[in-house]
Amino acid sequence: MTLRVPNAKTPLRGCAATLAAMICFGTPALALDGELVMINWLGGAQGEMMDKLQEDFEARNPGVTVRNVVPQAGGDARGGIRAVLMGGEQADLLVNTWPAFRAELIEAGLIVPLDEAYEANGWGEKLGESWRALSIVDGANYGLTYTFGDRSGIWYRTDTMEKAGIAPPETFEEFVGDFAALKDAGITPISVPAKVWAHAEWFESLLLRTAGADYMARLAAGEASWTDEEVKAALSKWKEMIEAGCCDDGNTMLALDWDISVDAALKTGDAAYVLMGMWLNTRAKQEYGETPGEDFDIVQFPAMGLGHDDESMVDAKEFNVLSSVENREAADAFMTYMLTADAAGIMAEYGLASPSSDVDPSIYDPVIQRSVDEVAGASKLQFVLGDLLPGDLGSEYRVALQRFLQDPSDETIDMVTGQLADVAERAY
Amino acid sequence: MALAADIQGGPSGPPSDRPRTVGRRQLSDTQAAWLLLAPLLIFFGVSVVFPVIETIRLSFYDIRGLAPARFDGWGNYSTLFSDPNFLRSLRVTLVWAISATVFSVAIGWGLAMLCALDPRRTLVFRIMIFAAYGVSEAVSGFMWLGIYRPDYGLLNGILEGVGLSGLTQPWLGNPSTALGAVIVAYVWTQVGLPLMTCFASIQSIPKNLFEAAYIDGAKPASVMRHIIAPLSMPGVRVAIFINLLNSLKAFDLIFMLTGGGPVRSTETVGFFMYRESMLNFKLGYGAASTVILLIAVLVVSIPLILKRTADAR
Numbered sequence: 001m002t003l004r005v006p007n008a009k010t011p012l013r014g015c016a017a018t019l020a021a022m023i024c025f026g027t028p029a030l031a032l033d034g035e036l037v038m039i040n041w042l043g044g045a046q047g048e049m050m051d052k053l054q055e056d057f058e059a060r061n062p063g064v065t066v067r068n069v070v071p072q073a074g075g076d077a078r079g080g081i082r083a084v085l086m087g088g089e090q091a092d093l094l095v096n097t098w099p100a101f102r103a104e105l106i107e108a109g110l111i112v113p114l115d116e117a118y119e120a121n122g123w124g125e126k127l128g129e130s131w132r133a134l135s136i137v138d139g140a141n142y143g144l145t146y147t148f149g150d151r152s153g154i155w156y157r158t159d160t161m162e163k164a165g166i167a168p169p170e171t172f173e174e175f176v177g178d179f180a181a182l183k184d185a186g187i188t189p190i191s192v193p194a195k196v197w198a199h200a201e202w203f204e205s206l207l208l209r210t211a212g213a214d215y216m217a218r219l220a221a222g223e224a225s226w227t228d229e230e231v232k233a234a235l236s237k238w239k240e241m242i243e244a245g246c247c248d249d250g251n252t253m254l255a256l257d258w259d260i261s262v263d264a265a266l267k268t269g270d271a272a273y274v275l276m277g278m279w280l281n282t283r284a285k286q287e288y289g290e291t292p293g294e295d296f297d298i299v300q301f302p303a304m305g306l307g308h309d310d311e312s313m314v315d316a317k318e319f320n321v322l323s324s325v326e327n328r329e330a331a332d333a334f335m336t337y338m339l340t341a342d343a344a345g346i347m348a349e350y351g352l353a354s355p356s357s358d359v360d361p362s363i364y365d366p367v368i369q370r371s372v373d374e375v376a377g378a379s380k381l382q383f384v385l386g387d388l389l390p391g392d393l394g395s396e397y398r399v400a401l402q403r404f405l406q407d408p409s410d411e412t413i414d415m416v417t418g419q420l421a422d423v424a425e426r427a428y
Numbered sequence: 429m430a431l432a433a434d435i436q437g438g439p440s441g442p443p444s445d446r447p448r449t450v451g452r453r454q455l456s457d458t459q460a461a462w463l464l465l466a467p468l469l470i471f472f473g474v475s476v477v478f479p480v481i482e483t484i485r486l487s488f489y490d491i492r493g494l495a496p497a498r499f500d501g502w503g504n505y506s507t508l509f510s511d512p513n514f515l516r517s518l519r520v521t522l523v524w525a526i527s528a529t530v531f532s533v534a535i536g537w538g539l540a541m542l543c544a545l546d547p548r549r550t551l552v553f554r555i556m557i558f559a560a561y562g563v564s565e566a567v568s569g570f571m572w573l574g575i576y577r578p579d580y581g582l583l584n585g586i587l588e589g590v591g592l593s594g595l596t597q598p599w600l601g602n603p604s605t606a607l608g609a610v611i612v613a614y615v616w617t618q619v620g621l622p623l624m625t626c627f628a629s630i631q632s633i634p635k636n637l638f639e640a641a642y643i644d645g646a647k648p649a650s651v652m653r654h655i656i657a658p659l660s661m662p663g664v665r666v667a668i669f670i671n672l673l674n675s676l677k678a679f680d681l682i683f684m685l686t687g688g689g690p691v692r693s694t695e696t697v698g699f700f701m702y703r704e705s706m707l708n709f710k711l712g713y714g715a716a717s718t719v720i721l722l723i724a725v726l727v728v729s730i731p732l733i734l735k736r737t738a739d740a741r
Contacts, residue, residue, distance in 0.1 A: 075683075075687070075707075076706075076707050078707075078709070079705075079706030079707060079709060082493070082494060082709055085494065086494065104493040104494050104495070105494065107493075107494070107495060108493070108494035108495060108496075110494060194601075194690075195600075195601070195686075195687065195689060195690070196687050196689070248578075249598075250601075251597065251598045251601040251602040251603075251690070252578045252598040252601055253601065254598065254601035254602070254603075254689065254690035254691070255576075255577075255578045255598035255599070255600045255601025255602075255690070256578065256601070260577065260579065264579065270579065391492075391493065391707065391708035391709055391710070392708050392710075394708075395703060395707060395708055399689070399691055399692060402689065402690055402691050403691055406603075406690075406691065
């Protein structure tokens, strides 16, 4: 049986709610069917994970076939997604991880609000307030977060700590103080991959600890200036780390892509720490064959005692429903499925965490459990800054940080913050 | 033979207007020529002319992300020429195109002259060199990434092995060496073409010239200097033309090795266009930079094409 609801605002809303409730309780009274089209750019292990989730969803809903539209893009997938959308491709769902891109889609009228679907499908009961808030724009909710990552977590190999005779740091002073011991053991304390984007992670974590999530949100929205003392203070802290011997020389950092740094920290042990997203868990488990919690672990960015130590930076992936949606029932059902414990089980196999409260945290490995606990216990969550910035500013921001790494002096700090302020003025 | 003469309009004269039979209609030579050319012209129009016109049209619009386009007149062009990033990309493109062309053609020409001394024994060598030209730039990029890696890279490893560890450095991370390093990798991929065009040119030199030179007691170096080098010039000119155009369009290798960095030191106009169009998604602005690149390509290629046409006549 086919139930077609061309528009969520039609009187058939109640039917959708009933349908969703039946799906939730496993009553196969009404079967979904048709094709569910998803713009899906995920690759590697996350791509495999999505394939498995789709297969599981299809097995539970034999009438539905999921078809992926794969945008062609190297690097940043947004270019490919835009090309697909501008080419007039029909799709029901879009996998999205960039809040700035969500804003662009809303402005172009390409995605629809999900508030009614939240209510009808009970998604709000499964997602905490902070997860819901991440996808709210001007009072309306446009996304359903299905996985998240702790971006304030620093990754390390346990045997590296043993080799240097140190413990994972709790305070910034301990962190910087341990650099000497690591260097004595022939280990580079931090591998900073500054070739493209990953060097920004360190600046953002420093800004979170020194200025806090509220300030970062204002900076991302263009309501604070890049020449503010808060930005300069975060860069000065980074300068302090560099002067303490945290890293390779500037040019080496600029030559490193993220995978080389991750290999150095989690595979070969040439470096002690790397700061990046939760996909490192998948990489270490599946590609290096390591055991989470035993061979490698994660520690929250060290406390600085400036009033923001319990705040966390996160990334998240969400589904947006496109305005070209043709199979809204299947789209809603798929998003409902993504918040189930079964879907979380598949995600956990790949080292990723679900924000759903239906999930028993014991399914996670120790590393995911630790990061889930940290995020759940955070007083404030801040989305990764780089993904919040509009296009021009996002590019210039990473180049400005490269300039800083080449010459981390006060003059450079003044120069790059001034340049960023100029670009920001035109970008908003 | 009769057919060939028919197609060419006779062995000596221009195409005749003798009618051709197509179905029941009879076509003149001119009509038949247009008919035969039509599929190619349609394909060329759809795949080249239309995108070029569309790009020129877009360059007059302010398009940001998925927002509606707004006509901006010459706005994108005036912004481009005051954008330090674009001006830097022009300089990088100039250095890149000249260096890549000069080195790849000079090396290819030199190798071709050496190979010409014993064509049979150098066959495998020529095939190996030309094979690099056939390998995609993306694949070459992966290989050169391994060579230039700052930690376990082959180049630094060799330098350390021969006691020159003072010269080791992050080749792709240092803005002073990154462009040179990418040019070296690019020349490696491109040298096969000049080798083949120059070698073909040398092969077409009449054998009696060599025989006369050797009878007169000329040494191989002298033969190379006075016969092979000047008479292989047609091949060199073709190589310069193709390599220059290829280098102006180059993108994949730069994308693989540096992504335009560090600090935009390897960002050519082609890469600038990609960044603006696909990463910042300012399609109009990116299109304007494409038009500038197109003009540069035309400025370079039209005189060369006219010269070649005149030479052929």
